[in-house]
Amino acid sequence: MLKSQPLSGKTVVVTGSSVTTTVLQKIEQLGGEAIACPLIQTVEIIEPYDYMQLEMARNFDWLIFTSQNGVETFGAKMNRHHFTPADFSGKIAAVGSKTRKKLISNGFTVHFVPSVFSADVFVKEFPKIAEPKSSCLFVRGKKARDTIKEGLPFNVTEWNVYDTEESSNHLQKLKSLIENRSELLVIFASPSAVDAFAIHIAPSVGWDKIKIASIGHITSNALKKHGAHVTYQPNTYTMESVLDEIIK
Numbered sequence: 001m002l003k004s005q006p007l008s009g010k011t012v013v014v015t016g017s018s019v020t021t022t023v024l025q026k027i028e029q030l031g032g033e034a035i036a037c038p039l040i041q042t043v044e045i046i047e048p049y050d051y052m053q054l055e056m057a058r059n060f061d062w063l064i065f066t067s068q069n070g071v072e073t074f075g076a077k078m079n080r081h082h083f084t085p086a087d088f089s090g091k092i093a094a095v096g097s098k099t100r101k102k103l104i105s106n107g108f109t110v111h112f113v114p115s116v117f118s119a120d121v122f123v124k125e126f127p128k129i130a131e132p133k134s135s136c137l138f139v140r141g142k143k144a145r146d147t148i149k150e151g152l153p154f155n156v157t158e159w160n161v162y163d164t165e166e167s168s169n170h171l172q173k174l175k176s177l178i179e180n181r182s183e184l185l186v187i188f189a190s191p192s193a194v195d196a197f198a199i200h201i202a203p204s205v206g207w208d209k210i211k212i213a214s215i216g217h218i219t220s221n222a223l224k225k226h227g228a229h230v231t232y233q234p235n236t237y238t239m240e241s242v243l244d245e246i247i248k
Contacts, residue, residue: 005031
């Protein structure tokens with residue numbers, strides 16, 4: 001096997017809702033076969049008062065984003081109601097390098113990113129840099145945990161801008177892959193994807209036929225609750241770091 005292609009002979013399945021072409025290309029550059037099997041999908045929550053919510057968002061000291069989906073959906077609402085980044089005077093906090101990158105590409109300046117890309121770490125580190133009594137708007141998915149709101153010593157308002165739903169389009173494809181391929185590696189990036197696998201796939205094929213990579217300890221905990229063994233979990237919670245961990 002060439003050192004430049006350490007994934008040669010491996011099939012890598014990505015189960016997240018937004019699978020970027022760059023990640024699939026990276027897997028293939030490393031010699032692996034990359035297959036996208038999204039088990040979840042995100043849907044924007046559109047409400048009649050979205051315009052007023054955006055107006056309200058202009059007055060917060062901080063806007064907090066924990067996912068690319070939150071940034072994308074917030075941006076869609078901005079475009080629909082003709083807002084620009086210059087309309088928001090507050091500072092921006094992002095959990096994760098991808099979330100930060102997405103915010104910057106949308107024209108925002110990011111003022112804080114935690115050392116570990118997790119809400120658990122965010123609530124410990126953020127109060128050290130934010131002004132006392134800061135007002136915060138957490139732009140989130142409907143199924144997000146309450147870690148941010150409950151863990152910060154500030155007034156935190158939550159805005160659910162998207163929801164996560166199961167996607168059934170690739171269930172049979174993933175079942176067939178597990179049944180017919182050896183050396184199959186499945187990457188999970190959220191508890192929602194884990195739950196979808198546990199409900200629709202694991203009852204017929206189990207967990208033991210695959211190797212599992214997890215992005216983040218929250219996702220790993222969800223896998224372990226279902227009796228799955230996590231082989232790869234990087235310290236940095238990104239897809240690229242997962243690939244680096246697999247190669248090591």
